[in-house]
Amino acid sequence: ITNAIDDRNVLRFHVDYFKPDKSDIVGDMVKKSAIVKAILTKHRAATNECRFNALFSTGSIKDAIEYYHLFKVAQANKMAEDRQYEPLNIACVFSPPAEGNRDIMQIQEDLPQEQQDNKQDPDQKKAALTDIIKDYNEQFGTTHSVNEFDAYYQDVQQRIKNQQYSNKDYAHKNKIDITIVVDMLLTGFDSKYLNTLYVDKNLKYHGLVQAF
Secondary structure, three states, X not given: OHHHHHOOOOOOOOOOOOOOOHHHEEOOEEOHHHHHHHHHHHHHHHOOOOOOEEEEEEOOHHXXXXXXXXXXXXXXXXXXXXXXXXXXXXXXXXOOOOOOOHHHHHHHOOOHHHHHHOOOOHHHHHHHHHHHXXXXXXXXXOOOOHHHHHHHHHHHHHHHHOOOOOOOOOOHHHOOOEEEEOOOXXXXXXXXXXXXXXXXXXXXXXXXXXHO
């Protein structure tokens, strides 16, 4: 990693820790809504006014779904308060319940958290992913479905890689600003336009290094 940074093949690391106010804490947990608010506040500066994009790594599929909806609500409120507010494009990708699908089962071999999560309330998670893909289709004019998950997954990856500046060359409406993930895209994926990783999960050892 040191050599890669020195050779300018990898960005230097800069780590910020979110410091919540007391009102943002319930018991031992920080409110997810407070984390969403902090990300929306920091994102444009972190990505040089959206010249780059970000991943948001969450601890479970349930967390990913909850964060996705919190972003929708927070940005809807911002647009209601300020007509000039330009919302960030938020995507979310996690594997659906395999249901005997060999392709999904093969994908999940490298996604231990998602594989485990999909064993609980699989219908609920599939329905949530279906709604997320529906939003994606409306945003980007695509026709993906949960039954052809790989095509959706590939499209998300390509949009992250296509984050070109300026918007005159590649309009913002075509871009993904933040992609919410659980296990996906944290290893084995590379994009020169991806410069920020938001983390709300315990990354350890080689998983932490690979994600960075």
